[in-house]
Amino acid sequence: MLDNVLVPSDLKAAFDALASSRSSALLSGGTLLMPEINTKAGVLDTLVSLRKLSLSGITVGGCRATIGATTTLDAFGRDPRLAVLSNVIESIASPPIRNVATVGGNLFAANGGDLAVALMALDAEAEVASENGMRRTSVAEIVRKGIGHEEIATNVAFDIPERNSWFFTKAMRRTSNSAAIVTIAAHLTVEDGLVSTVNLVLGGVAPRPVRALTVEKALIGKPLDAEHVTAAAAAFEEDTELYSDAIASAWYRARVIPVHIRRALTGA
Structure with a gap:
Protein backbone atom coordinates (compact mmCIF):
# COMPACT_ATOMS: atom_id res chain seq x y z
CA MET A 1 0.00 0.00 0.00
CA LEU A 50 12.67 14.84 -7.09
CA ARG A 51 10.65 18.01 -7.70
CA LYS A 52 12.48 20.25 -5.20
CA LEU A 53 16.02 18.99 -5.77
CA SER A 54 16.94 21.57 -8.46
CA LEU A 55 17.98 18.89 -10.93
CA SER A 56 16.52 20.51 -14.05
CA GLY A 57 18.20 22.78 -16.59
CA ILE A 58 20.34 22.70 -19.70
CA THR A 59 23.92 23.97 -19.85
CA VAL A 60 25.96 24.12 -23.05
CA GLY A 61 29.65 24.95 -23.08
CA GLY A 62 31.30 24.70 -26.48
CA CYS A 63 29.91 21.48 -27.94
CA ARG A 64 29.31 19.86 -24.53
CA ALA A 65 25.75 19.72 -23.20
CA THR A 66 24.77 18.88 -19.64
CA ILE A 67 21.10 18.13 -19.04
CA GLY A 68 19.61 17.93 -15.56
CA ALA A 69 17.82 14.67 -14.83
CA THR A 70 14.44 16.30 -14.13
CA THR A 71 14.54 18.42 -17.29
CA THR A 72 11.43 17.61 -19.28
CA LEU A 73 11.63 16.12 -22.73
CA ASP A 74 9.68 19.14 -23.96
CA ALA A 75 12.34 21.55 -22.63
CA PHE A 76 15.06 19.42 -24.23
CA GLY A 77 13.24 19.39 -27.58
CA ARG A 78 12.62 23.15 -27.60
CA ASP A 79 16.21 24.20 -26.84
CA PRO A 80 17.67 25.56 -30.12
CA ARG A 81 21.17 24.53 -29.06
CA LEU A 82 20.03 20.90 -29.17
CA ALA A 83 18.07 21.20 -32.41
CA VAL A 84 20.08 18.42 -34.08
CA LEU A 85 18.43 15.99 -31.64
CA SER A 86 14.90 17.35 -31.93
CA ASN A 87 13.83 14.41 -34.11
CA VAL A 88 14.65 12.09 -31.22
CA ILE A 89 12.43 14.00 -28.79
CA GLU A 90 9.59 14.40 -31.28
CA SER A 91 9.47 10.63 -31.78
CA ILE A 92 8.72 10.02 -28.10
CA ALA A 93 5.11 9.70 -26.94
CA SER A 94 2.94 12.83 -27.36
CA PRO A 95 3.28 16.54 -26.43
CA PRO A 96 1.29 16.19 -23.16
CA ILE A 97 3.56 13.34 -22.04
CA ARG A 98 6.74 15.16 -23.12
CA ASN A 99 5.60 18.10 -21.00
CA VAL A 100 6.10 16.03 -17.86
CA ALA A 101 8.36 13.10 -18.81
CA THR A 102 11.99 13.68 -17.86
CA VAL A 103 15.40 13.03 -19.34
CA GLY A 104 16.49 11.00 -16.31
CA GLY A 105 13.34 8.93 -16.28
CA ASN A 106 13.81 7.88 -19.90
CA LEU A 107 17.03 6.08 -18.92
CA PHE A 108 14.97 3.61 -16.92
CA ALA A 109 12.16 2.88 -19.36
CA ALA A 110 11.30 -0.78 -19.81
CA ASN A 111 13.28 -2.20 -22.75
CA GLY A 112 15.10 1.15 -22.94
CA GLY A 113 13.81 4.60 -23.77
CA ASP A 114 14.29 6.13 -27.21
CA LEU A 115 16.30 9.01 -25.77
CA ALA A 116 18.50 6.49 -23.98
CA VAL A 117 19.22 4.85 -27.36
CA ALA A 118 20.33 8.22 -28.73
CA LEU A 119 22.43 9.04 -25.66
CA MET A 120 24.21 5.70 -25.89
CA ALA A 121 25.11 6.43 -29.52
CA LEU A 122 26.58 9.75 -28.34
CA ASP A 123 28.68 8.06 -25.62
CA ALA A 124 26.80 10.12 -23.04
CA GLU A 125 27.84 10.05 -19.40
CA ALA A 126 25.65 10.41 -16.32
CA GLU A 127 26.37 11.79 -12.88
CA VAL A 128 25.02 9.59 -10.11
CA ALA A 129 24.73 10.79 -6.51
CA SER A 130 24.67 8.75 -3.33
CA GLU A 131 25.45 9.30 0.35
CA ASN A 132 29.06 8.47 -0.54
CA GLY A 133 29.31 11.32 -3.05
CA MET A 134 29.14 11.64 -6.82
CA ARG A 135 30.32 9.21 -9.47
CA ARG A 136 30.30 9.36 -13.23
CA THR A 137 29.32 6.43 -15.38
CA SER A 138 28.21 5.89 -18.94
CA VAL A 139 24.56 6.00 -19.91
CA ALA A 140 25.18 2.62 -21.53
CA GLU A 141 26.14 1.19 -18.14
CA ILE A 142 23.00 2.59 -16.51
CA VAL A 143 20.81 1.17 -19.26
CA ARG A 144 22.53 -2.20 -18.90
CA LYS A 145 22.70 -2.47 -15.09
CA GLY A 146 20.63 0.34 -13.59
CA ILE A 147 21.81 2.12 -10.44
CA GLY A 148 21.61 1.37 -6.75
CA HIS A 149 18.32 1.74 -4.92
CA GLU A 150 19.71 4.60 -2.84
CA GLU A 151 21.38 6.38 -5.77
CA ILE A 152 19.99 9.24 -7.86
CA ALA A 153 20.98 10.08 -11.44
CA THR A 154 21.38 13.87 -11.41
CA ASN A 155 22.36 14.73 -15.01
CA VAL A 156 23.57 13.45 -18.35
CA ALA A 157 26.31 15.01 -20.48
CA PHE A 158 27.37 14.51 -24.09
CA ASP A 159 29.04 16.22 -27.03
CA ILE A 160 26.43 17.68 -29.39
CA PRO A 161 26.94 16.01 -32.77
CA GLU A 162 27.34 17.78 -36.07
CA ARG A 163 24.18 17.48 -38.12
CA ASN A 164 25.86 15.51 -40.91
CA SER A 165 27.23 12.99 -38.39
CA TRP A 166 23.93 12.20 -36.67
CA PHE A 167 21.36 9.64 -37.84
CA PHE A 168 18.15 8.61 -36.08
CA THR A 169 15.07 6.64 -37.07
CA LYS A 170 12.24 5.15 -35.02
CA ALA A 171 9.96 2.67 -36.74
CA MET A 172 6.45 2.67 -35.24
CA ARG A 173 3.01 1.25 -35.89
CA ARG A 174 1.61 4.79 -35.91
CA THR A 175 3.22 8.05 -36.99
CA SER A 176 3.25 9.33 -33.39
CA ASN A 177 2.66 8.32 -29.76
CA SER A 178 3.69 4.71 -30.31
CA ALA A 179 6.31 2.41 -28.87
CA ALA A 180 9.15 1.43 -31.17
CA ILE A 181 9.32 -1.62 -33.35
CA VAL A 182 12.97 -0.70 -33.67
CA THR A 183 14.93 2.46 -32.90
CA ILE A 184 18.22 3.22 -34.66
CA ALA A 185 20.66 5.91 -33.54
CA ALA A 186 24.08 6.39 -35.08
CA HIS A 187 26.91 8.86 -34.66
CA LEU A 188 29.53 8.43 -37.34
CA THR A 189 32.22 10.23 -39.28
CA VAL A 190 33.20 9.87 -42.92
CA GLU A 191 36.72 10.66 -44.14
CA ASP A 192 37.75 10.54 -47.78
CA GLY A 193 34.39 9.02 -48.64
CA LEU A 194 34.72 6.11 -46.19
CA VAL A 195 33.23 5.52 -42.74
CA SER A 196 36.01 6.07 -40.19
CA THR A 197 34.18 5.91 -36.86
CA VAL A 198 30.68 4.75 -35.95
CA ASN A 199 28.55 4.20 -32.87
CA LEU A 200 25.34 2.40 -33.85
CA VAL A 201 22.77 1.62 -31.16
CA LEU A 202 19.54 -0.33 -31.62
CA GLY A 203 16.46 -0.27 -29.43
CA GLY A 204 13.59 -2.76 -29.55
CA VAL A 205 15.89 -5.61 -30.52
CA ALA A 206 16.82 -7.00 -27.10
CA PRO A 207 15.74 -6.58 -23.46
CA ARG A 208 17.83 -3.39 -23.42
CA PRO A 209 19.27 -1.15 -26.16
CA VAL A 210 22.48 -2.59 -27.61
CA ARG A 211 25.52 -1.45 -29.55
CA ALA A 212 25.44 -3.12 -32.95
CA LEU A 213 29.16 -3.89 -32.86
CA THR A 214 29.09 -6.40 -35.71
CA VAL A 215 27.27 -3.95 -37.96
CA GLU A 216 29.69 -1.19 -36.96
CA LYS A 217 32.68 -3.35 -37.86
CA ALA A 218 31.17 -4.08 -41.27
CA LEU A 219 30.64 -0.36 -41.93
CA ILE A 220 34.18 0.79 -41.10
CA GLY A 221 36.20 1.56 -44.20
CA LYS A 222 33.20 1.37 -46.53
CA PRO A 223 31.30 4.11 -48.38
CA LEU A 224 28.11 5.23 -46.68
CA ASP A 225 25.82 4.19 -49.50
CA ALA A 226 22.81 1.89 -49.77
CA GLU A 227 24.79 -1.04 -51.15
CA HIS A 228 27.39 -1.15 -48.37
CA VAL A 229 24.99 -0.23 -45.57
CA THR A 230 22.61 -2.99 -46.68
CA ALA A 231 25.45 -5.51 -46.60
CA ALA A 232 26.56 -4.35 -43.15
CA ALA A 233 23.01 -4.32 -41.76
CA ALA A 234 22.59 -7.99 -42.65
CA ALA A 235 24.92 -8.80 -39.74
CA PHE A 236 22.51 -7.37 -37.13
CA GLU A 237 21.51 -10.79 -35.73
CA GLU A 238 24.94 -11.14 -34.12
CA ASP A 239 24.13 -8.15 -31.91
CA THR A 240 20.46 -8.72 -31.03
CA GLU A 241 18.15 -10.88 -28.89
CA LEU A 242 14.88 -10.49 -30.73
CA TYR A 243 11.61 -10.93 -28.87
CA SER A 244 7.89 -10.70 -29.52
CA ASP A 245 5.60 -8.27 -27.75
CA ALA A 246 2.36 -6.39 -28.34
CA ILE A 247 4.15 -4.08 -30.80
CA ALA A 248 5.74 -6.64 -33.12
CA SER A 249 6.84 -10.24 -33.34
CA ALA A 250 10.46 -11.31 -33.38
CA TRP A 251 9.86 -12.59 -36.93
CA TYR A 252 8.68 -9.16 -38.09
CA ARG A 253 11.51 -7.32 -36.33
CA ALA A 254 14.07 -9.57 -38.00
CA ARG A 255 12.75 -8.54 -41.41
CA VAL A 256 12.47 -4.82 -40.87
CA ILE A 257 15.61 -4.11 -38.84
CA PRO A 258 18.05 -4.16 -41.80
CA VAL A 259 15.61 -2.09 -43.85
CA HIS A 260 15.42 0.61 -41.19
CA ILE A 261 19.17 0.62 -40.60
CA ARG A 262 19.58 1.34 -44.31
CA ARG A 263 16.92 4.04 -44.21
CA ALA A 264 18.42 5.62 -41.10
CA LEU A 265 21.93 5.87 -42.54
CA THR A 266 21.21 6.58 -46.20
CA GLY A 267 17.62 7.83 -46.41
CA ALA A 268 17.00 5.22 -49.10
Whole structure:
Protein backbone atom coordinates (compact mmCIF):
# COMPACT_ATOMS: atom_id res chain seq x y z
CA MET A 1 0.00 0.00 0.00
CA LEU A 2 1.33 3.47 -0.89
CA ASP A 3 1.56 5.36 2.41
CA ASN A 4 3.81 8.35 1.72
CA VAL A 5 4.80 10.78 -0.98
CA LEU A 6 7.87 12.61 0.28
CA VAL A 7 9.21 15.80 -1.30
CA PRO A 8 12.73 16.37 0.06
CA SER A 9 14.42 19.71 -0.56
CA ASP A 10 18.00 18.42 -0.82
CA LEU A 11 19.85 15.26 -1.79
CA LYS A 12 20.67 14.24 1.78
CA ALA A 13 17.00 14.29 2.72
CA ALA A 14 16.23 12.26 -0.40
CA PHE A 15 18.79 9.61 0.53
CA ASP A 16 17.40 9.47 4.07
CA ALA A 17 13.90 8.99 2.69
CA LEU A 18 15.00 6.17 0.41
CA ALA A 19 16.88 4.44 3.22
CA SER A 20 14.07 4.70 5.77
CA SER A 21 11.27 3.12 3.75
CA ARG A 22 10.57 -0.58 3.28
CA SER A 23 9.88 -0.25 -0.43
CA SER A 24 10.36 3.09 -2.18
CA ALA A 25 10.84 4.58 -5.63
CA LEU A 26 11.93 7.90 -7.04
CA LEU A 27 9.24 10.03 -8.65
CA SER A 28 10.26 12.42 -11.42
CA GLY A 29 7.78 12.95 -14.26
CA GLY A 30 5.80 9.89 -13.29
CA THR A 31 4.87 8.87 -16.84
CA LEU A 32 6.55 5.48 -16.39
CA LEU A 33 6.12 4.96 -12.67
CA MET A 34 2.48 5.88 -12.13
CA PRO A 35 1.02 3.38 -14.63
CA GLU A 36 3.12 0.68 -12.95
CA ILE A 37 1.82 1.67 -9.52
CA ASN A 38 -1.75 1.68 -10.77
CA THR A 39 -1.44 -1.85 -12.13
CA LYS A 40 0.69 -3.30 -9.29
CA ALA A 41 -1.02 -2.11 -6.13
CA GLY A 42 0.86 -2.79 -2.93
CA VAL A 43 4.36 -3.03 -4.42
CA LEU A 44 5.57 0.33 -3.02
CA ASP A 45 4.94 2.09 0.26
CA THR A 46 6.81 5.38 -0.41
CA LEU A 47 7.44 7.71 -3.33
CA VAL A 48 10.34 10.14 -3.09
CA SER A 49 9.75 13.11 -5.37
CA LEU A 50 12.67 14.84 -7.09
CA ARG A 51 10.65 18.01 -7.70
CA LYS A 52 12.48 20.25 -5.20
CA LEU A 53 16.02 18.99 -5.77
CA SER A 54 16.94 21.57 -8.46
CA LEU A 55 17.98 18.89 -10.93
CA SER A 56 16.52 20.51 -14.05
CA GLY A 57 18.20 22.78 -16.59
CA ILE A 58 20.34 22.70 -19.70
CA THR A 59 23.92 23.97 -19.85
CA VAL A 60 25.96 24.12 -23.05
CA GLY A 61 29.65 24.95 -23.08
CA GLY A 62 31.30 24.70 -26.48
CA CYS A 63 29.91 21.48 -27.94
CA ARG A 64 29.31 19.86 -24.53
CA ALA A 65 25.75 19.72 -23.20
CA THR A 66 24.77 18.88 -19.64
CA ILE A 67 21.10 18.13 -19.04
CA GLY A 68 19.61 17.93 -15.56
CA ALA A 69 17.82 14.67 -14.83
CA THR A 70 14.44 16.30 -14.13
CA THR A 71 14.54 18.42 -17.29
CA THR A 72 11.43 17.61 -19.28
CA LEU A 73 11.63 16.12 -22.73
CA ASP A 74 9.68 19.14 -23.96
CA ALA A 75 12.34 21.55 -22.63
CA PHE A 76 15.06 19.42 -24.23
CA GLY A 77 13.24 19.39 -27.58
CA ARG A 78 12.62 23.15 -27.60
CA ASP A 79 16.21 24.20 -26.84
CA PRO A 80 17.67 25.56 -30.12
CA ARG A 81 21.17 24.53 -29.06
CA LEU A 82 20.03 20.90 -29.17
CA ALA A 83 18.07 21.20 -32.41
CA VAL A 84 20.08 18.42 -34.08
CA LEU A 85 18.43 15.99 -31.64
CA SER A 86 14.90 17.35 -31.93
CA ASN A 87 13.83 14.41 -34.11
CA VAL A 88 14.65 12.09 -31.22
CA ILE A 89 12.43 14.00 -28.79
CA GLU A 90 9.59 14.40 -31.28
CA SER A 91 9.47 10.63 -31.78
CA ILE A 92 8.72 10.02 -28.10
CA ALA A 93 5.11 9.70 -26.94
CA SER A 94 2.94 12.83 -27.36
CA PRO A 95 3.28 16.54 -26.43
CA PRO A 96 1.29 16.19 -23.16
CA ILE A 97 3.56 13.34 -22.04
CA ARG A 98 6.74 15.16 -23.12
CA ASN A 99 5.60 18.10 -21.00
CA VAL A 100 6.10 16.03 -17.86
CA ALA A 101 8.36 13.10 -18.81
CA THR A 102 11.99 13.68 -17.86
CA VAL A 103 15.40 13.03 -19.34
CA GLY A 104 16.49 11.00 -16.31
CA GLY A 105 13.34 8.93 -16.28
CA ASN A 106 13.81 7.88 -19.90
CA LEU A 107 17.03 6.08 -18.92
CA PHE A 108 14.97 3.61 -16.92
CA ALA A 109 12.16 2.88 -19.36
CA ALA A 110 11.30 -0.78 -19.81
CA ASN A 111 13.28 -2.20 -22.75
CA GLY A 112 15.10 1.15 -22.94
CA GLY A 113 13.81 4.60 -23.77
CA ASP A 114 14.29 6.13 -27.21
CA LEU A 115 16.30 9.01 -25.77
CA ALA A 116 18.50 6.49 -23.98
CA VAL A 117 19.22 4.85 -27.36
CA ALA A 118 20.33 8.22 -28.73
CA LEU A 119 22.43 9.04 -25.66
CA MET A 120 24.21 5.70 -25.89
CA ALA A 121 25.11 6.43 -29.52
CA LEU A 122 26.58 9.75 -28.34
CA ASP A 123 28.68 8.06 -25.62
CA ALA A 124 26.80 10.12 -23.04
CA GLU A 125 27.84 10.05 -19.40
CA ALA A 126 25.65 10.41 -16.32
CA GLU A 127 26.37 11.79 -12.88
CA VAL A 128 25.02 9.59 -10.11
CA ALA A 129 24.73 10.79 -6.51
CA SER A 130 24.67 8.75 -3.33
CA GLU A 131 25.45 9.30 0.35
CA ASN A 132 29.06 8.47 -0.54
CA GLY A 133 29.31 11.32 -3.05
CA MET A 134 29.14 11.64 -6.82
CA ARG A 135 30.32 9.21 -9.47
CA ARG A 136 30.30 9.36 -13.23
CA THR A 137 29.32 6.43 -15.38
CA SER A 138 28.21 5.89 -18.94
CA VAL A 139 24.56 6.00 -19.91
CA ALA A 140 25.18 2.62 -21.53
CA GLU A 141 26.14 1.19 -18.14
CA ILE A 142 23.00 2.59 -16.51
CA VAL A 143 20.81 1.17 -19.26
CA ARG A 144 22.53 -2.20 -18.90
CA LYS A 145 22.70 -2.47 -15.09
CA GLY A 146 20.63 0.34 -13.59
CA ILE A 147 21.81 2.12 -10.44
CA GLY A 148 21.61 1.37 -6.75
CA HIS A 149 18.32 1.74 -4.92
CA GLU A 150 19.71 4.60 -2.84
CA GLU A 151 21.38 6.38 -5.77
CA ILE A 152 19.99 9.24 -7.86
CA ALA A 153 20.98 10.08 -11.44
CA THR A 154 21.38 13.87 -11.41
CA ASN A 155 22.36 14.73 -15.01
CA VAL A 156 23.57 13.45 -18.35
CA ALA A 157 26.31 15.01 -20.48
CA PHE A 158 27.37 14.51 -24.09
CA ASP A 159 29.04 16.22 -27.03
CA ILE A 160 26.43 17.68 -29.39
CA PRO A 161 26.94 16.01 -32.77
CA GLU A 162 27.34 17.78 -36.07
CA ARG A 163 24.18 17.48 -38.12
CA ASN A 164 25.86 15.51 -40.91
CA SER A 165 27.23 12.99 -38.39
CA TRP A 166 23.93 12.20 -36.67
CA PHE A 167 21.36 9.64 -37.84
CA PHE A 168 18.15 8.61 -36.08
CA THR A 169 15.07 6.64 -37.07
CA LYS A 170 12.24 5.15 -35.02
CA ALA A 171 9.96 2.67 -36.74
CA MET A 172 6.45 2.67 -35.24
CA ARG A 173 3.01 1.25 -35.89
CA ARG A 174 1.61 4.79 -35.91
CA THR A 175 3.22 8.05 -36.99
CA SER A 176 3.25 9.33 -33.39
CA ASN A 177 2.66 8.32 -29.76
CA SER A 178 3.69 4.71 -30.31
CA ALA A 179 6.31 2.41 -28.87
CA ALA A 180 9.15 1.43 -31.17
CA ILE A 181 9.32 -1.62 -33.35
CA VAL A 182 12.97 -0.70 -33.67
CA THR A 183 14.93 2.46 -32.90
CA ILE A 184 18.22 3.22 -34.66
CA ALA A 185 20.66 5.91 -33.54
CA ALA A 186 24.08 6.39 -35.08
CA HIS A 187 26.91 8.86 -34.66
CA LEU A 188 29.53 8.43 -37.34
CA THR A 189 32.22 10.23 -39.28
CA VAL A 190 33.20 9.87 -42.92
CA GLU A 191 36.72 10.66 -44.14
CA ASP A 192 37.75 10.54 -47.78
CA GLY A 193 34.39 9.02 -48.64
CA LEU A 194 34.72 6.11 -46.19
CA VAL A 195 33.23 5.52 -42.74
CA SER A 196 36.01 6.07 -40.19
CA THR A 197 34.18 5.91 -36.86
CA VAL A 198 30.68 4.75 -35.95
CA ASN A 199 28.55 4.20 -32.87
CA LEU A 200 25.34 2.40 -33.85
CA VAL A 201 22.77 1.62 -31.16
CA LEU A 202 19.54 -0.33 -31.62
CA GLY A 203 16.46 -0.27 -29.43
CA GLY A 204 13.59 -2.76 -29.55
CA VAL A 205 15.89 -5.61 -30.52
CA ALA A 206 16.82 -7.00 -27.10
CA PRO A 207 15.74 -6.58 -23.46
CA ARG A 208 17.83 -3.39 -23.42
CA PRO A 209 19.27 -1.15 -26.16
CA VAL A 210 22.48 -2.59 -27.61
CA ARG A 211 25.52 -1.45 -29.55
CA ALA A 212 25.44 -3.12 -32.95
CA LEU A 213 29.16 -3.89 -32.86
CA THR A 214 29.09 -6.40 -35.71
CA VAL A 215 27.27 -3.95 -37.96
CA GLU A 216 29.69 -1.19 -36.96
CA LYS A 217 32.68 -3.35 -37.86
CA ALA A 218 31.17 -4.08 -41.27
CA LEU A 219 30.64 -0.36 -41.93
CA ILE A 220 34.18 0.79 -41.10
CA GLY A 221 36.20 1.56 -44.20
CA LYS A 222 33.20 1.37 -46.53
CA PRO A 223 31.30 4.11 -48.38
CA LEU A 224 28.11 5.23 -46.68
CA ASP A 225 25.82 4.19 -49.50
CA ALA A 226 22.81 1.89 -49.77
CA GLU A 227 24.79 -1.04 -51.15
CA HIS A 228 27.39 -1.15 -48.37
CA VAL A 229 24.99 -0.23 -45.57
CA THR A 230 22.61 -2.99 -46.68
CA ALA A 231 25.45 -5.51 -46.60
CA ALA A 232 26.56 -4.35 -43.15
CA ALA A 233 23.01 -4.32 -41.76
CA ALA A 234 22.59 -7.99 -42.65
CA ALA A 235 24.92 -8.80 -39.74
CA PHE A 236 22.51 -7.37 -37.13
CA GLU A 237 21.51 -10.79 -35.73
CA GLU A 238 24.94 -11.14 -34.12
CA ASP A 239 24.13 -8.15 -31.91
CA THR A 240 20.46 -8.72 -31.03
CA GLU A 241 18.15 -10.88 -28.89
CA LEU A 242 14.88 -10.49 -30.73
CA TYR A 243 11.61 -10.93 -28.87
CA SER A 244 7.89 -10.70 -29.52
CA ASP A 245 5.60 -8.27 -27.75
CA ALA A 246 2.36 -6.39 -28.34
CA ILE A 247 4.15 -4.08 -30.80
CA ALA A 248 5.74 -6.64 -33.12
CA SER A 249 6.84 -10.24 -33.34
CA ALA A 250 10.46 -11.31 -33.38
CA TRP A 251 9.86 -12.59 -36.93
CA TYR A 252 8.68 -9.16 -38.09
CA ARG A 253 11.51 -7.32 -36.33
CA ALA A 254 14.07 -9.57 -38.00
CA ARG A 255 12.75 -8.54 -41.41
CA VAL A 256 12.47 -4.82 -40.87
CA ILE A 257 15.61 -4.11 -38.84
CA PRO A 258 18.05 -4.16 -41.80
CA VAL A 259 15.61 -2.09 -43.85
CA HIS A 260 15.42 0.61 -41.19
CA ILE A 261 19.17 0.62 -40.60
CA ARG A 262 19.58 1.34 -44.31
CA ARG A 263 16.92 4.04 -44.21
CA ALA A 264 18.42 5.62 -41.10
CA LEU A 265 21.93 5.87 -42.54
CA THR A 266 21.21 6.58 -46.20
CA GLY A 267 17.62 7.83 -46.41
CA ALA A 268 17.00 5.22 -49.10
